[in-house]
Amino acid sequence: MKKTSLSHLALSVLVSLSTLGSPEAVQAQDKKVSQWPRGITYEIFVQSFADSNGDGIGDIKGMTSKLDYLQELGVEAVWLMPINPSPSYHKYDVTDYYGIHPDYGTMADFKEFIKQAHKRNIKVVMDMVLNHSSSEHxxxxxxxxxxxxxxxxxxxxxxxxxxxxxxxxxxxxxxxxxxxxxxxxxxxxxxxxGYFYGGMPDLNFDSPKLREEVFKMGRFWFTEIGVDGFRLDAARHIFPDERPHDNHQWWVYFRSEMLKANKDVYLVGEVWAPSDVVAPYLKGLPALFNFEMSWDILKAINEGRGDSLAIKHAKITDFYQSVNPDFIDATILSNHDQNRIMSSLNNDQNKAKVAASLLLTLPGSPYLYYGEEIGMTGKKPDEQIREPFLWDTKAKDKSRTTWLKPVYSTEATVAPLAVQKKDKNSIYNHYARLISLRNSSKALTYGKLEPISLENKAISAYTRSHAGENVLVVHNLSGQEASVTLPTQLETYTNTLFKTKGANLSKKTVTLPAFSSLVLKK
Missing domain, CATH: 3.90.400.10 (Oligo-1,6-glucosidase; Domain 2)
Incomplete structure (x- = not known):
């Protein structure tokens, strides 16, 4: 019963705002032009997000109570880390693919969450762990x-x-x-x-019976429960590494079956690899996480050099488009398996802000890891990059989870959300302004990327263009002020859409303080 070829399978189917809640924010929401899956998705570890019943463990009802917050932020979908029954805190070793972990609530709670999310035009994507089950299954x-x-x-x-x-x-x-x-x-x-460890035995996708069981599971969540999509864990490891073609074919096959259950099915895959390894998966998984760009953004900011970022991104997206013209580039700064971006940038809020500016102005359909927008910190081991969200100061916070004592994201290191909302210079308000800008801009949501070469290598510059809207984006990734004269072909970009830290345009010269950004429009 070792894993053999899949060739016998039928695989032919192939705006500058200081606070949210202001009249300007409401107006920006009315002007929103982004439409998911091209919009912003928010990754949630339910256990750490919001507690509704005081047991210290985040749950579905707690998450439901925070949907207004996510809607105000401009989020158009949530990705939930595993919610199925499991013996572990992270729940990536499933014991029941048709159930809800009792710590998180009931299926009725989850259906209500989906209902309330959909009322707010927020889609629901759940983690589906198909590479392996729990050894306790x-x-x-x-x-x-x-x-x-x-x-x-x-x-x-x-x-x-x-x-x-x-x-x-x-x-x-x-x-x-x-x-x-x-x-x-x-x-x-x-x-x-068991590729990962003994507690996670691999499922055998050479078994027709197992494959049909997997299709049944997928149909259940789409048709009976009403989820909008799956994030597919360990998508690269359905078959062993020396069988990549079978991996690619499997996802084409899986998607064709899921389309029968939901014609608008959304599947986003985790293929933790450079773009040349990722690309062949695009035929079965039109949305894939762009890990390579997350690594490059971090490297560029830590080195203070941004001149090649847009060039690299354009190269990757052009390559992906040649494989699947309808691909969805799921861009990230970090996720639940990586050190938090704030910690990777040595807790430098200026660097973290420019990282957010890059993520939200480069092409792609950005994913935000919960707490990223308030500058949560964390380094491995994994529990410490999945610490409780800080909603308010401890005395006032009725939603904060306590299942884990935080090591990194404490009130000594991270201002809670309620505090940051009142500070126009907070990282939260930086994210809120950028998301509002992006959601109301066709160019930033859908636009073609054209890298711009300027004489200062600290600067990352590019244009984004779509449906008659053209914007010029410039970021200074260094700790020193930078000034550049715009080349003749860019002189028509004269209107400021967004700026940080006093960045400005004067007489064809862009002046960028350290770690600042400027977005101009024709």
């Missing part, structure tokens, strides 16, 4: 006990005396321990395959 427990179990073929097995099989599926590169993905079963002569 009833399927696996039955398969371990009984070699003739109907679920035995749902997993991948080898005999302990078959070393050749145990070499299959190993990762490429330096990390190539032949046997570390195979795990022993006490009292058995068989081993099972």
């Amino acid at each position: 009833p399927w696996f427990k039955d398969a371990v006990k009984n070699e003739n179990s109907p679920y035995r073929d749902y997993y991948v097995w080898t005999h302990k005396n078959d070393p050749q099989t145990q070499k299959e599926g190993r990762p490429t590169g330096a990390d190539s321990d032949n046997t570390r993905h195979w795990h022993k079963v006490e009292g058995s002569d068989y081993l099972y395959y």
